[in-house]
Amino acid sequence: MSVKPDSRKLIEKCVEDGVAFGILRAHRHTETPTREELEAAITRAVLAEIDEWFVPEEPRMQGW
Numbered sequence: 001m002s003v004k005p006d007s008r009k010l011i012e013k014c015v016e017d018g019v020a021f022g023i024l025r026a027h028r029h030t031e032t033p034t035r036e037e038l039e040a041a042i043t044r045a046v047l048a049e050i051d052e053w054f055v056p057e058e059p060r061m062q063g064w
């Protein structure tokens with residue numbers, strides 16, 4: 001029997017977890033982060049979650 005992950009659910013979890021962590025991260029040093037700081041923290045956290053769960057099929061390039 002072959003088992004395959006549900007990619008949509010996994011990506012959804014990565015985004016939800018990343019957004020939650022990014023919001024906490026943005027508020028780490030200030031109570032009122034700017035919109036740009038909030039967006040940057042959320043983006044970094046979401047991408048970090050995706051990198052944690054997904055591996056590219058080809059070798060990583062510099063700056064991936």
